[in-house]
Amino acid sequence: MDELRDYSTDAGRRMGGSTSPQIKLSIQNLSVHFGVVTALSDVSLDVVDGEFVCILGASGCGKSTLFNVVSGLSRATSGRVVLGGQDVSNRPGQVGYMLQKDLMLPWRTVLGNITLAASLTRGATAKDRAEAADLAARYGLGEFLNHYPHALSGGMRQRVAMMRTIAAGRQVMLLDEPFGALDAQTRLGMQQWLLQVWRDMHRTILFVTHDVDEAIFLADRIVVMTPRPGRIAEILSVDLPRPRSLEVLTSDIFVGLKRQIMQHLYH
């Protein structure tokens, strides 16, 4: 139950806060070549504990390749990934991972899908199920514990996928366009929901998107990537106050950042 503690008042974990930021994830000089194609070229990025980093770029800029390498699913040609001081290059299962596809197992209920990681590793215990039920109840799915995924809407399924990722217990979570398949209204609701979950759970999030508004609304920092070869063009800090409400979407800082990013993406 430790992870359900409320961290919303803890401003110190934000970058530039009173406590010194601790580097949680360090991506060091990653390059990936597929034959003659360079998918990633010398990508380096340090992510602070508890930080929300958005990786923004058009398709083909190597966002998903970067995630596959960080998660350990595929190998980098050179460079390494350091998590909490340990080299985790090519070691799958060290970070949480969530995709645009919700990847629900249709034969497992909401509860069964949330406890999937436990079932896969050691068998879900009553404690796992109780924690999953608490999590679901806390984020508005308490009524749906025994529902099968096909009976839920796309937005609800993504929430279940998010809770499954949280329940897996990894401190760093990679979210690869998790709301890409949702309609605009649902997506906005899900973004606010995600910020609330992130605030409550004290996790470090890397979030891939091609939606500029989404990146600015969510992130502490935005990593802008450009394609051919995939590399980091610029890293921008988002100095919008938290918690963020919908009003920030029309603020001057927001619009200014958006203009700056658009110049990078479509120059």
Place this chain on the structure above:
Amino acid sequence: MKTRFKTAVTPFMIWVAAMVLILIGWQLVVWLTGLPAYVIPPPAVAFGNLFDNWPQLQRLTGQTLYETAIGYVLGAVIGFLLALAMGQIRIVQRLVMPALIISQAVPVVAIAAPLVIIFGFGLMPKLLIVAWIVFFPVVVNVLDGLASVDRDMLNLARLMGGSGLRAFAIVKLPACIGPLFSGLKIGATYAVTGAVIGEWTASSKQGLGTYLLTANAQMNTAGVYAAMLLLTVIGVGSFLLVLGLEIFMTPWRCRSTSPAWMQAQRTSPAKSLA
């Protein structure tokens, strides 16, 4: 409760209506063509023969049902295990697939003769013929089920630390259950055909198939129809039985929430392996 009652009764009524329609059609053919009863007996005559010879027919039905059921289970189990092995081990699939296709290209009737030569008259060749027919749709469907599992899902399972038997049982095996039942349903209607062919070629013991042949030779057309009716009942009955089992085994396909008995298991602290 009312809607639940309705959903249970409606398909039943449709079945009754369909059977009544078949009987009416049968009777109409008899009336319109004016053919004598030794060519096409009217339904009443066929059913009359069935009831008159019931004690004997009951015994024969039992025998044919026995061959069908055992052969069916044998074929289904072999088919399922073979498909799992083929799905998991690539080289097995490559080697076995041509043999499988060849096995189904050989006419079943032609297989009967060598089986009798090997095993002699008796139960074994009959079981093998039924199993031979049943196992193919099972293998093909289960293989499709295994191949249909999303690659990203397998990657996710790997990232969550799932490996080996556990990941297989949680992510892959349940994906085969739906396709397995598709194969089992096809097999259920074919199995009785296998039993009849088996009886025609390999039987030392009387069954409905042998009765049908005897009745035919004796110009006992009503007897032929009575046997045919009973064989149909076995086929339809097996199909419905498998269908019922499927609905029970795959609740996620037709319900929005898990059945109560599963929920009880989920929340019970004693069960640790979900």
